[in-house]
Amino acid sequence: MISIVLIGTGNVATQLFDTFLNYKQLNVLQVFGRTDTSLAYFNSKTATTKHYNQLLKADVYIITVSDDAISNVVNNLLHLNGLVVHTAGSVSLEALSPLKNKGVFYPLQTFTKGKKLDFKTIPICLETQNKKDYSTLKIIAETISDVVYNINTEQRKSLHLAAIFVNNFTNYMYTIGNEICEENNIPFDILTPLIQETALKINTLSPNAAQTGPARRNDIQTMQTHLEQLRSKDNQKIYKLLSESIQKKYKNL
Amino acid sequence: MISIVLIGTGNVATQLFDTFLNYKQLNVLQVFGRTDTSLAYFNSKTATTKHYNQLLKADVYIITVSDDAISNVVNNLLHLNGLVVHTAGSVSLEALSPLKNKGVFYPLQTFTKGKKLDFKTIPICLETQNKKDYSTLKIIAETISDVVYNINTEQRKSLHLAAIFVNNFTNYMYTIGNEICEENNIPFDILTPLIQETALKINTLSPNAAQTGPARRNDIQTMQTHLEQLRSKDNQKIYKLLSESIQKKYKNL
Numbered sequence: 001m002i003s004i005v006l007i008g009t010g011n012v013a014t015q016l017f018d019t020f021l022n023y024k025q026l027n028v029l030q031v032f033g034r035t036d037t038s039l040a041y042f043n044s045k046t047a048t049t050k051h052y053n054q055l056l057k058a059d060v061y062i063i064t065v066s067d068d069a070i071s072n073v074v075n076n077l078l079h080l081n082g083l084v085v086h087t088a089g090s091v092s093l094e095a096l097s098p099l100k101n102k103g104v105f106y107p108l109q110t111f112t113k114g115k116k117l118d119f120k121t122i123p124i125c126l127e128t129q130n131k132k133d134y135s136t137l138k139i140i141a142e143t144i145s146d147v148v149y150n151i152n153t154e155q156r157k158s159l160h161l162a163a164i165f166v167n168n169f170t171n172y173m174y175t176i177g178n179e180i181c182e183e184n185n186i187p188f189d190i191l192t193p194l195i196q197e198t199a200l201k202i203n204t205l206s207p208n209a210a211q212t213g214p215a216r217r218n219d220i221q222t223m224q225t226h227l228e229q230l231r232s233k234d235n236q237k238i239y240k241l242l243s244e245s246i247q248k249k250y251k252n253l
Numbered sequence: 254m255i256s257i258v259l260i261g262t263g264n265v266a267t268q269l270f271d272t273f274l275n276y277k278q279l280n281v282l283q284v285f286g287r288t289d290t291s292l293a294y295f296n297s298k299t300a301t302t303k304h305y306n307q308l309l310k311a312d313v314y315i316i317t318v319s320d321d322a323i324s325n326v327v328n329n330l331l332h333l334n335g336l337v338v339h340t341a342g343s344v345s346l347e348a349l350s351p352l353k354n355k356g357v358f359y360p361l362q363t364f365t366k367g368k369k370l371d372f373k374t375i376p377i378c379l380e381t382q383n384k385k386d387y388s389t390l391k392i393i394a395e396t397i398s399d400v401v402y403n404i405n406t407e408q409r410k411s412l413h414l415a416a417i418f419v420n421n422f423t424n425y426m427y428t429i430g431n432e433i434c435e436e437n438n439i440p441f442d443i444l445t446p447l448i449q450e451t452a453l454k455i456n457t458l459s460p461n462a463a464q465t466g467p468a469r470r471n472d473i474q475t476m477q478t479h480l481e482q483l484r485s486k487d488n489q490k491i492y493k494l495l496s497e498s499i500q501k502k503y504k505n506l
Contacts, residue, residue: 067475090475108443110450110465115457117450123443149443158437159444161479162430166444167451168466169495173423175460175502177415184411190361190376190402191412191419192456197363197370198420199452203445204368207428212363213421222320222343226414234498241494242422245487249428 001025002140005055005082007073008064009033011111012087014041016062019119021045023143030056052076060085060136062105067091074098083133089160092153093127103128103137106156107145110167119144125151125159176235183231215246254278255393258308258335259295260326261317262286264364265340267294269315272372272397274298279396283309305329313338313389315358320344327351336386342413345406346380356381356390359409360398363420372397378404378412429488436484468499 004026006013013031020026030047032055033039039048049055055077063073063086070086074096077084084096085103096102104127109117124141126148128134134150141148151159174195181188201210214222223243230236257279259266266284273279283300285308286292292301302308308330316326316339323339327349330337337349338356349355357380362370377394379401381387387403394401404412427448434441454463467475476496483489 090478109447110454112454112458112463115454121446123446125443147443147446151439155437155439157482158433159439161482162433162439162444163447164466164479164492165426165433166430166448168464168468168499169491170423170426170448170451171454171460171463171465172495172499173418173426174455175464177419178460180411180415180418184408186404186408186412186415188459190378190400191415193374193376193400194362194416195419195423195452195455198423199448201363201365201368201424202427202448205365206441207424207431210365210424211421211428212424213417215421225343226417229410229414234501237494238422238498239417241490242425245491246421246425248487 001027002060002136003027003029003056003058004140005030005032005058005061006064007032007061007077009038009042010064010066011113012107013062013064015111015117015119016064016087016107017042017045018116019144026140026143029058053079055080058082060140062087070095083128083136085128085137089163090157092157093129094153101129101133103133104153104156105137105141106151108159108163120146123147123149125149125156127152127156176238179232179235180230211246211250213246215243216250218247218251254280255313255389256280256282256309256311257393258283258285258311258314259317260285260308260314260330262291262295263317263319264366265360266315266317268364268370268372269317269340269360270295270298271369276396279393282311306332308333311335313393315340323348336381336389338381338390342416343410345410346382347406354382354386356386357406357409358390358394359404361412361416373399376400376402378402378409380405380409429491432485432488433483464499464503466499468496469503471500471504 020028028046031042032049042048059082061082061084065073067088070091078098083101083103084099085105087105089106093104106125107122109122122145124145126137126141177191178188227236273281281299284295285302295301312335314335314337318326320341323344331351336354336356337352338358340358342359346357359378360375362375375398377398379390379394430444431441480489
């Protein structure tokens with residue numbers, strides 16, 4: 001059995017906590033939070049504390065606070081002997097360097113408050129300094145997920161950057177689609193099957209092979225019409241830049 | 254029973270044909286194509302022809318050729334009495350104006366060769382000039398799909414433009430994510446659960462509410478680091494423009 005203390009009480013902490021509870025071999029001893037309100041959810045289910053000097057002895061401490069808060073948390077954990085890991089895509093392993101035993105346990109997914117995710121399909125990216133720590137993290141990761149990767153700091157930072165494009169910027173494309181629908185009294189729901197299918201398509205086709213549309217076909221006339229149709233200057237700029245980039249990429253294909 | 258002739262032999266024609274076959278009340282009398290090769294798939298299942306003057310008498314003729322080929326097809330259909338519809342998002346109803354009875358039957362989805370889609374969830378956007386023709390199209394549409402909309406030419410053109418953003422440009426975001434993975438020896442598969450969840454999220458949250466990321470948080474430091482990390486100038490420009498647009502949109506929120 002692996003004993004775990006969670007440091008942080010946000011979406012990631014809550015989802016990990018709920019998931020860990022499903023497995024006997026993962027024992028969440030304690031949750032650390034800054035306020036009674038933030039700890040309320042965990043109170044009835046395990047020990048909680050607001051004080052770093054009251055942290056229990058555990059095999060693994062999992063930091064789930066926001067990126068900028070990590071260094072502050074680390075400075076309060078110097079007395080611990082267990083393995084301390086963070087869960088942040090864009091933060092290096094080195095950010096934990098004052099600590100004796102450190103690692104990264106990065107679940108690559110977007111977490112929404114109140115929406116339970118099935119961890120089995122969530123890739124978990126692990127990094128440690130030694131094999132023993134890696135084995136410990138691997139047991140936790142493989143207990144909750146079927147997809148576990150050994151990913152170093154550089155790769156993880158690149159993954160996080162790639163995730164900005166496929167998650168944040170993709171969602172912004174949805175936002176612009178929504179705007180265009182609203183301007184024309186069309187329910188945005190009409191677009192959701194297309195959105196789902198676009199995402200599913202890359203399970204069987206590479207995104208390169210799946211690219212379609214006027215820019216891919218170099219259909220100047222349609223692109224010109226679209227630019228005239230767009231009411232927002234920002235959206236015009238985005239349409240233009242993305243189309244030019246697609247045209248350039250495929251011009252000899 | 255409604256008798257149908259399909260004009261065209263591409264992805265849309267094939268998927269409609271296969272779907273219509275499932276319903277007794279929809280009778281595909283004939284498929285028109287330009288070559289024997291393109292008609293091969295349909296030959297054993299229904300009548301086929303390469304000659305416009307051999308088109309059979311039917312209730313509805315569905316044109317599924319590419320947008321620029323529509324006007325040429327129309328000029329060859331002037332002798333028909335049935336209702337003639339096209340299936341194109343960005344083409345107006347007026348494009349069929351030399352014809353007596355015209356309409357639009359636009360399934361809003363991305364079609365991939367060889368990948369069967371379930372039409373039940375595909376929105377079908379209808380437009381006609383009169384109620385009788387609308388009723389006919391509605392019977393066909395509601396037979397194969399649970400989501401049927403009355404959408405005029407202006408709205409359909411806007412929908413098609415919105416689809417460029419949520420489908421073509423979103424797929425391009427996947428392409429950039431893939432590029433970044435390849436540059437860093439990371440399997441792109443790690444990102445697919447995130448991609449699926451991003452698409453599913455908007456079933457429960459509006460894209461506005463679902464927006465996350467450094468630009469949304471106005472996290473200048475992270476955005477600067479990301480720009481330095483990106484190797485392609487084009488991708489830097491895209492990162493910058495999309496981030497600025499997101500920052501502007503949410504600056505007072």
